[in-house]
Amino acid sequence: MRPEWLWVLLPAALFALALWRGNRSSGQWQDVVDPALLQHLLVGETGGRRRNLTPWLLALWCVAILALAGPSMRKIPQPLHEKRDALVVLLDLSYSMTAGDLAPTRIDRARQKLRDLLEQRREGQTALVAYAGDAHVVTPLTDDTPTIANLLPALEPSIMPVPGSQPAEAAQLALELLHSAGARGGRLLLLTDGIDDADRDALVDLLRGSGVSLSILGIGTAEGAPLPLPDGGFLKDQRGAIVMPGLDEDQLRRTAAQADGRYQRMQLDDSDLRYLLAEDTLPGSGDTQALARTADTWEDQGYLLVLCLLPAVLALFRRGWIACLLPLLLLPAPQAARADAWDDLWLTRDQQGQQALQAQDYESAAKLFEDPARAGAAAYQGGDYAAAEQDFARGDSADDWYNRGNALARQGKLEEALDAYDASLERDPERADAQANRQVVEDLLKQQQEQQQQQDKGGDQDQQQQGESGDQQQGDSSGQDSDNQEQGEQSPSESGQSDASGQDGSRQEPAQSPGQDKQTPDGEDPADGAGQAQQPEGEDTGQQAQSAQESDGDGDGEQRDVSAATEAGTEGSERDQALEQWLRRVPDDPAGLLREKFRYESRQRQQQGNSENDDSNW
Numbered sequence: 001m002r003p004e005w006l007w008v009l010l011p012a013a014l015f016a017l018a019l020w021r022g023n024r025s026s027g028q029w030q031d032v033v034d035p036a037l038l039q040h041l042l043v044g045e046t047g048g049r050r051r052n053l054t055p056w057l058l059a060l061w062c063v064a065i066l067a068l069a070g071p072s073m074r075k076i077p078q079p080l081h082e083k084r085d086a087l088v089v090l091l092d093l094s095y096s097m098t099a100g101d102l103a104p105t106r107i108d109r110a111r112q113k114l115r116d117l118l119e120q121r122r123e124g125q126t127a128l129v130a131y132a133g134d135a136h137v138v139t140p141l142t143d144d145t146p147t148i149a150n151l152l153p154a155l156e157p158s159i160m161p162v163p164g165s166q167p168a169e170a171a172q173l174a175l176e177l178l179h180s181a182g183a184r185g186g187r188l189l190l191l192t193d194g195i196d197d198a199d200r201d202a203l204v205d206l207l208r209g210s211g212v213s214l215s216i217l218g219i220g221t222a223e224g225a226p227l228p229l230p231d232g233g234f235l236k237d238q239r240g241a242i243v244m245p246g247l248d249e250d251q252l253r254r255t256a257a258q259a260d261g262r263y264q265r266m267q268l269d270d271s272d273l274r275y276l277l278a279e280d281t282l283p284g285s286g287d288t289q290a291l292a293r294t295a296d297t298w299e300d301q302g303y304l305l306v307l308c309l310l311p312a313v314l315a316l317f318r319r320g321w322i323a324c325l326l327p328l329l330l331l332p333a334p335q336a337a338r339a340d341a342w343d344d345l346w347l348t349r350d351q352q353g354q355q356a357l358q359a360q361d362y363e364s365a366a367k368l369f370e371d372p373a374r375a376g377a378a379a380y381q382g383g384d385y386a387a388a389e390q391d392f393a394r395g396d397s398a399d400d401w402y403n404r405g406n407a408l409a410r411q412g413k414l415e416e417a418l419d420a421y422d423a424s425l426e427r428d429p430e431r432a433d434a435q436a437n438r439q440v441v442e443d444l445l446k447q448q449q450e451q452q453q454q455q456d457k458g459g460d461q462d463q464q465q466q467g468e469s470g471d472q473q474q475g476d477s478s479g480q481d482s483d484n485q486e487q488g489e490q491s492p493s494e495s496g497q498s499d500a501s502g503q504d505g506s507r508q509e510p511a512q513s514p515g516q517d518k519q520t521p522d523g524e525d526p527a528d529g530a531g532q533a534q535q536p537e538g539e540d541t542g543q544q545a546q547s548a549q550e551s552d553g554d555g556d557g558e559q560r561d562v563s564a565a566t567e568a569g570t571e572g573s574e575r576d577q578a579l580e581q582w583l584r585r586v587p588d589d590p591a592g593l594l595r596e597k598f599r600y601e602s603r604q605r606q607q608q609g610n611s612e613n614d615d616s617n618w
Contacts, residue, residue, distance in 0.1 A: 005069040009062060016058040060312050067305035072298035085124030086141055086183035087277070088174035089114065092192035092219075093157045094132045094165040095235070096245040099193070101225035102266070110191050110219050111152045113266060117189075117273055118145040127177050130155055133164030134605065135173045136598045141181045154591035158230075161595075161602040167195055168202035175210060185211040188261075189276060193220040194248050200255045207259050214259035215276040219266050220247035254436060350374065357381075366391070376403060385410040398428035405434070409441055414448075417441050 033041060091114070097107040118126065125141040128148050138155070139148050171188060178186040188207075195203070207214055224246035226234035235243045249265060256263035264272040347355075353368035353375070362382025369375035376391030385407045392404035405420030421438035425431060 002068065002070045005065055008065050008068075012058060012061040012065065016055075016061075019057070056312070060309060063305050063308050067302040067309075070300045070302045071305070072301055074299055074301075076297060076299050086127075086178055086181065086186035087121070087124060088127040088129060088141070088177055088186065088188050089117070090135075090167065090170040090174060090188060090190045090192075091128065091130045091138075091155060092132075092165065092167070092190070093130050093155060093160050094193075095157050095163060095227060096165075096193055097157055097219070098227055099220065099225040099245060100228075101221040101223065102219065106193055106219045107155070107157065109266065111155060113217065113273070114152055114191070115149055116270060117277075118149050120270070120273065121145050125181070125183070127174070129170045129173050129177070130160070130598075131166055131170035131173075132157065132160035133162030133166055134160075134602055135166060135170035136160075136594075136601055137173060137177065138594070141177055141183065151594070154594050156591060159591050159595040159598060161599045165192075165195070165199070167192060167199050168206055171203055171206050171214065175206070175212065178212065187277070188212060188214045190214060190216045191219060192216065192252070193218070194245060195251060195255060197251075200251065200258070203255060204258045213261040214256060215261035216252045216256045216263045217266055217272060217276060218247050218249055218252050218263065220245075222246045222249070250436070254440065257436065257440065353378065373400060373403070376407070380407060380410075398424045398431060398434070401427065402431065402434045402437075405437065405441075409437070414441050414445050418445070 091110060093107070097105070097110065099106050102109045114128075125143050126139075126145055126148060127141040128138040128151070130136055130138050138151055142148070167190060170190075174186075174188050203214065224244035226242050226244055229235055237243050247265070249263070253263040262276050264275050266272055349368050349370045353365045353370075356362075356365035356368055357378055362378050363384070365378035366375050366382065366384065366387060369378060372391045372394040376388045379385075379391060380388040380403070389404055389407040389411070392400050392407060394400075401420050401424035405417045405424065408414075408417035408420055418438060418441055421434050421441070424434045425438070428434070
């Protein structure tokens, strides 16, 4: 199991050779003195030659090396575990994905990025959901990522039966997949070129309290590009202007922040995937689950060779050695050494904190870090937002005030969070993430104030209509205050905050921008392609051979038997050729199965009245 140890046999052989040559060359008096006189001349010799221990030392060395190499003669089954990571990818197949601002098209780049993602998925389960005007499951949660990759070329906007863009329906379908698979939590990754305000609110409301985060990978450019039509030309809106949908990154960033996820624009390398699917975004990172299958591993049986070394150890025993160990009993008992003092000899406090942070021991990491920013980041990741606020308050940079605002918002102190964001913007006016988070918190405060006014107004109307007593009014108002307090405590979980990691940390950058309206492309009628089969040659040859065999029907019995066997073989080859010819007529359309599946599901939903109309169809 560890064959590299066998290289140590080479110095063992050299050492044995050198020892043997040394013993042979030292004190060889028998070469110059007569053997009969030698025994009387040598002092200290009791007779006979001294035993040579070189072969024994070499044998012991070899046995020890073989034991370290880990010999194994049988396999034992071992249970397999994998990281508990359920990821559902939501792929936008609306008509706007045909834009060519990212060469060759947005959907082509999205499929390429998806292929890169599947190659990186070594553990966990992955599912794929495609959506346009409605959502459909392409593959459920599975660890067979090559199967998902084989379906990617068939994913085109033309296979979707209902035009439009409904990311909320895709998220609902993804939650159903996670629940049906028994996954605790999970992550959603949305690949899209834009969503509007209504979709953003629907997504946030749907994912609130579900334990599932939503990260978004933006596809496209801010300038956009025209949408080509199947019959030529470009898509135009109702006013006759060419539609050029651009990427609204502020809207996507704000949506991801409110859904406890991250946003990143598509990059040429894998940095976007590493950021969106980092380990710290995985709920319950470090948890593993047992798999149904097992793997056979070789059993290390090197310990059996150690038994062969015990007789040699007994042979080296000398009288009086144990007596030398008796004074050790008189030594005082050692005092318990502090582990942290020992660690301080080799690692700094910040290095120890980084190790604890990598082990997800956030509480210990926050205590070990001497850098206030890193200590606050560890406390923030561990959910101790009050301690994180105190650590961030020890600094005065833009990053410190920004992170302090995040910690205050998580505690429900929205007004103080606004002041912290303002302080961060004073030091860095162009800080986009602080502006976005400040906008989120400000919107939440306005929403709470409106709810407070509505509740107060409703209480006054009840007082006028029912004439309740003052004590009852006081109880109602106190109940309303407690409700408002609960809403204030829940609001930070809905705002987009980022977990800082290391000194700099990683941030989520939510922002807001008006949505986009989409129109139906005129004359869009995606046609189903069908392949044309080529007629194989060979039928005439088979028929000529068959006719030749039938014409040669006169002869003896043996010739008839040979002729019948030849005719049967020819008929079998003709059937094979006919079958091959028929198979070639079948159109090679990988997207046909998905297209028909999506049409059937959409038809079922329309009959059940579960489909929703979408005003934006591109």
